[in-house]
């Protein structure tokens with residue numbers, strides 16, 4: 138099992154954290170804004186009309202993002218994932234993709250709610266985007282509209298997925314956060330719809346990200362339970378991981394028609410192979426999705442620090458990294474003031 142996409146790094150020793158996990162993935166939040174209000178991420182009662190989003194002056198420019206990404210690539214990063222908030226809300230996003238595509242040996246992916254994908258997919262692909270993951274929590278229009286709390290229709294997300302596929306951003310992955318009593322009764326329909334047409338559905342256990350989504354353990358549907366439910370119809374067979382740090386546990390369906398992934402942060406944590414760092418839209422590095430604090434890079438960037446100095450900040454941070462929140466999750470940890478997922482991207 139390789140150490141991640143295009144793990145060639147010209148022989149430089151990988152940058153390892155306290156547990157020997159290499160730095161391989163950088164998730165880049167390009168905006169903290171979103172046009173949805175998914176209740177498990179950005180509940181409207183907190184992120185309402187009077188919520189103060191980051192002012193433009195505090196958001197990293199494309200040049201700053203590209204510079205940071207280049208420095209991370211010299212330290213072993215091989216996968217860049219653009220996230221948000223909703224990344225397609227950031228104006229001229231293809232321009233940033235084109236800048237990142239100049240970095241050798243990196244794969245560029247995007248995670249989006251699909252709302253603007255139909256109009257942007259081709260330009261993003263032309264700029265150098267490799268792959269796209271679309272969040273779609275249900276095919277049931279009423280359930281989906283309730284979950285995104287922006288009354289956004291399924292049909293428009295499906296149009297975005299079709300446009301991404303037409304633009305060659307395949308295989309398209311579909312992320313679905315499963316919440317008991319909310320959308321778990323529609324999961325089989327979602328899987329059935331995409332089974333066999335080359336798209337990969339990933340079912341995500343509802344997580345206690347941030348401090349605002351009202352997370353409760355009894356609303357988590359363990360992947361084991363979902364596998365049991367779906368196996369009645371689809372005869373799921375486990376597949377080997379493709380590389381270290383792959384987030385989803387992969388299953389094929391009988392007859393090889395399609396693939397389903399299960400992201401089991403709550404019931405089967407995967408911190409042991411976590412190779413991900415996150416860059417917030419205002420330039421701080423987080424070494425875990427459930428981190429309490431980040432490390433500022435924008436200050437040094439704007440104070441004229443050299444690439445070497447920035448690289449040293451990252452080296453020091455990663456080599457001290459001991460994050461494994463999901464393995465340590467407890468009643469006590471759920472009280473920690475964790476950073477909001479919408480601020481650092483999932």
Ligand code: SF4
Nearest residue numbers: 408411425426460463
């Ligand atoms: S909880 Fe933190 S360390 Fe564990 S897999 Fe998630 S991001 Fe990585």
